[in-house]
Amino acid sequence: MLFQIDISGDEPQDVYAHFWESHDMETDVRRFSQELVDGVYAARDRLDARIAKAADRWRLDRMAVVDRNILRMALYELDRRGETPPAVVIDEAIEVARRFGTDDSARFVNGVLDALRSDALK
Numbered sequence: 001m002l003f004q005i006d007i008s009g010d011e012p013q014d015v016y017a018h019f020w021e022s023h024d025m026e027t028d029v030r031r032f033s034q035e036l037v038d039g040v041y042a043a044r045d046r047l048d049a050r051i052a053k054a055a056d057r058w059r060l061d062r063m064a065v066v067d068r069n070i071l072r073m074a075l076y077e078l079d080r081r082g083e084t085p086p087a088v089v090i091d092e093a094i095e096v097a098r099r100f101g102t103d104d105s106a107r108f109v110n111g112v113l114d115a116l117r118s119d120a121l122k
Contacts, residue, residue, distance in 0.1 A: 001037045002069040012041050040069075040076045047072045054115040066101045070109050075116060086117055 004015050016034060025033070040047065051071050052060050060068060074093035078086055090113045097105035 001033065002040060002073060003065055005037070005041065006065050006069055012037050036073065036076070039080075040072050043076055043079075044072065047075050050075060050116060051112060055112045056115075058112075064102060064105065067097060067105050067108055070097050070101070070105075071112055074109070074113055078113075078117065090114075090117070 001012070001015050001019055004010065004019070005012060008015075012034070015037075020030065048060050051068070052058075055063070055071075063071075070093050074089050077084055077089045090110070093113060094106045094110050097109040101109070
């Protein structure tokens with residue numbers, strides 16, 4: 001959904017209607033997914049600024065759309081401290097990057113998230 005919003009410029013509500021027509025999910029999965037997408041969408045400018053700072057020599061508009069949205073989602077989850085351990089968030093982001101990104105996506109996502117986590121610990 002984040003990928004589609006990023007590519008199309010559509011509002012989340014417009015994407016949800018179309019997405020759920022073709023993806024049958026349990027109510028709690030739908031609710032969690034939409035809360036995550038809504039949160040990332042609302043915080044996108046703040047998330048992007050932090051990602052741009054951590055992604056040395058990479059402009060956001062030059063990042064693969066999949067990678068950019070994985071980073072946004074993972075950083076949003078990292079900011080929601082306590083709900084999910086940081087190591088779990090990063091591992092999941094790397095796995096999503098492996099599955100949906102390019103051959104270099106997992107390494108790229110790992111590097112940026114590691115820089116973001118290290119920066120947060122300072």
